[in-house]
Amino acid sequence: MFKSFDPTSDVSTSTQVKASVQRGIKSQLSSSHPALTDEIIDGLLPKKPPLVQYKCGPHLMLYCRQLPGGGDEPAFFQHRDGPILPTLKFVHKYPQVEFTKVTVDKGAIPFVLGGANIMCPGLTNVGGEMPPDGEEGPGLEKGDGVVIYAEGKQHALAVGFMTMSSADIRKKNKGNGIEVCHTLGDGLWGTDEIQ
Numbered sequence: 448m449f450k451s452f453d454p455t456s457d458v459s460t461s462t463q464v465k466a467s468v469q470r471g472i473k474s475q476l477s478s479s480h481p482a483l484t485d486e487i488i489d490g491l492l493p494k495k496p497p498l499v500q501y502k503c504g505p506h507l508m509l510y511c512r513q514l515p516g517g518g519d520e521p522a523f524f525q526h527r528d529g530p531i532l533p534t535l536k537f538v539h540k541y542p543q544v545e546f547t548k549v550t551v552d553k554g555a556i557p558f559v560l561g562g563a564n565i566m567c568p569g570l571t572n573v574g575g576e577m578p579p580d581g582e583e584g585p586g587l588e589k590g591d592g593v594v595i596y597a598e599g600k601q602h603a604l605a606v607g608f609m610t611m612s613s614a615d616i617r618k619k620n621k622g623n624g625i626e627v628c629h630t631l632g633d634g635l636w637g638t639d640e641i642q
Contacts, residue, residue: 448507448628448629449630449636450562450633450634452503452635452638453634454641457634458503458641459501459502459503459504461499461500461501461502461519462500463498463499463500464499465497469492469494469498472498473488473492475531476523476531479530479591480546480547481547482544482545483544483545492522496513498512498513498522499511499513501641506526506527507525507526508525509521509524510522510523510525510531517642518640518641519640519641520536520639521534521536521537521635521638521640522534523537524628524629524635526628529608530590530592530608531592532606532607532628532629533546533594534606534629534635535605535606535630535631535635535636536636536639538594538603539603542602546593546594547578547587547592547593548593548594548603549575549577549578549587549594550570550574550575550576550577550595550596550597551569551574551595551596551598552569552575552597553574553597553598553599555569555575556597556604559595559597559627559630560605561630564623564625564626565595565623565625566622566624567616567619567620567621567622567624568620568621569624570624571616571620574598575598577616578613580614585612585614585615587613588612589612589615590608591608591609592606593606593609595607595625595627604630605630606627606628606630607625607627607628607629608625608628609624610625610626
């Protein structure tokens with residue numbers, strides 16, 4: 448999604464986010480990442496200055512925090528009506544914040560960094576890890592946003608969303624499990640700020 452992203456040519460319009468929209472973003476973040484409390488979200492996304500929304504292509508929104516010296520720092524993005532996902536720089540900048548995460552085995556690392564989607568065996572093999580499924584339902588539903596870590600690595604290497612539930616991944620163990628949207632080294636990773 449961001450493999451060849453260039454902020455000078457791929458960003459078309461920018462608008463300040465209304466307070467009501469910012470509250471909606473915060474509520475969607477707290478529902479998709481249950482470990483994020485209201486205090487943490489308010490610290491990450493304060494009311495002042497408001498977020499700035501950039502339109503990137505026909506179906507992609509990039510939400511940025513305004514920097515004190517000018518410019519905007521990419522913090523979150525959303526594709527179509529999908530989940531609001533954090534950028535990797537934002538995840539690395541706040542390692543104490545616990546976003547919903549999965550871990551892939553070592554064999555998947557070069558493929559994920561190349562932009563490939565994550566196949567089910569990369570999550571179910573030894574070294575792969577997903578939230579446990581409970582009696583109420585699967586640990587992760589289809590469409591849930593996740594931050595992707597690698598076995599034996601400290602920092603996240605990608606961000607994406609589930610293409611099937613964690614229960615289906617464990618049961619089928621075949622096919623595409625996570626669609627990767629943003630990886631280390633892609634165009635968004637190389638973007639520090641947008642003018």
